[in-house]
Amino acid sequence: MPSFKIQSAVGLLASFLVAEAAAGLCAKADTVERDVVVIGGGAAGAHAAVWLRDHGKTVALVEKKDTLGGHTAVYHDPATGTPINVGVQAWMEYKDTFDFVTRMGVSTNGSMHFAALTSQYVDFQTGRPVDGYVAPADAAKFAALQVYLDACEKYEDMLLPGFFKFPPPGQIPEDLLMPFGDFVAKHNISAAVPQLWQSTVQGVGDFMHVPTMYIMQASPAPMVRALLGKGAAAVPPSGSLHELYERVADFLGDDVQYSSQAVASTRTEADGVSVVVQSSVDDGKNCTIHAKRLLIAIEPTAANMAPFDLEPAESDVLNRLGYTTVYAGIVRHPALKVGTSYGNTLPGAAPADYTVYPLPAQVGRFDYLDMTSDMFSFTATIEDMVATGVANGSAQAPVEFPVFADHGMMHSRVSAEELRAGFIQRQLSLQGRRSTWYTGAAFTSAFSTVLWEYNNVLLPDVIKGI
Ligand SMILES: *[C@@H]1O[C@H](CO)[C@@H](O)[C@H](O)[C@H]1NC(C)=O
Ligand SMILES: *[C@@H]1O[C@H](CO)[C@@H](O)[C@H](O)[C@H]1NC(C)=O
Ligand SMILES: *[C@@H]1O[C@H](CO)[C@@H](O)[C@H](O)[C@H]1NC(C)=O
Ligand SMILES: *[C@@H]1O[C@H](CO)[C@@H](O)[C@H](O)[C@H]1NC(C)=O
16 A cells, blocks of 8 residues: 555645634634643543633633544544544543533443454455464453453552552552563463454554553553443444534633644743744734643643743653554445455464564554445555455555544553653653643543543642632
8 A cells, every 4th residue: 555645645634624714712812811721622631621611710722623522533424424433432431431421411322333344364564364363262352351451450540540649669560560462471361462452552563562551551441341341332322422522612612722733832830831822724823822820731742842842851751752653544445345354464473373463554454334335444455455365356446535544642651661760750740840731641541531530630730729
């Protein structure tokens, strides 16, 4: 699959976004005063803005796109009108966090749609079927998932909804620090790994060498409880998770500045912050938001943090975080078979080695979406799959991407050595420094409900004294 096709699909998407009209916070004034300015309107930032308003604070939310919801995107199949969630697939039941959805007037009564698919195991490098690969039997898979869940639950308070109760260096359980491959061998749970990989862990990349605690963030207890039928994987009755963010947008109204990014700032301990925000529409109009507190709800990468003039003590912590870039999307091609899930599988995995997986850059799988006959989630070497007979039909048909989403930097982590040297404590010590707080997946797990509970714990500190 030539990458230029991906590039052009992204370009097309970007030009649609830029065409949207500007409105919001900076439309009326060049200078705005608020209690808290929130950067980023994904699951964490959008929830935080509502929480702050509900707790009597004034808020400004700065979002670079023209819509809220971040990785929660929806595509409406034009043939059937059916909404297809892209990226976030469901809200995993966690503590009382469904209350937020209910508070926004959206029901969590729906269930995630699991199509019953026939699995095909294909080496996406060559398009050849991996002959002889045998997936784990259900009984072994579920037993191993239960062992993994037991471990996640044993350490759950240390890891979720964030690292608030993470043990000091010297007291971190060895299970959390060991490479996940060692953890899998120690607990004899390789039968669980294909399921974890297909669900979320593929996004971590070289996950067998990553400290186990980060796998427990990427495939956390609430997700595994849902896989085992012990917790809900909820969606609204309409099926569209994005509905929530449409309600949040209505609620926040002109407190949101869309299509805009921070370009400069001053941050002080005593006098709060001011953030210069530039619009990507409106001829690059700028406005300045003065606030008592700044809440960063985007990935705190060096590029994203450039406008925030980090001190060495801050950048030294944030720049240690490693990430992998994750993409999600929908692909159309008539050669792909209805009712099929094509999983990217290494020939070395046959007949039953569940510890070897393709590394980035990789495509995880194609899943038939159980709707229009040629609509699949995601993409790879379709030409090769047709040539080898895995896919059936004309390789000449164009590959179409109705949706292609760049989820950016995900699955933040550091090495076990950094963890032993007190990294988590240093990361936590950034909270409140120079009137700045951090929410979002880089400080916890990337699941919406976990992010909301993380905010429930963090935000009382953010508003203390204002
Ligand atoms: C969702 O479930 C609750 C409780 O079971 C019920 O009261 C409510 O009417 C349901 N809402 C929808 C939209 O089905
Ligand atoms: C490991 O798990 C498999 C099932 O996945 C089981 O057949 C085997 O006996 C287990 N080995 C040990 C040493 O417990
Ligand atoms: C907005 O601010 C940026 C960074 O300070 C600056 O480069 C740009 O020229 C400003 N735009 C306008 C329209 O003043
Ligand atoms: C491929 O498609 C043809 C024509 O639609 C059909 O006869 C054949 O059985 C298909 N082969 C596979 C492997 O699906």
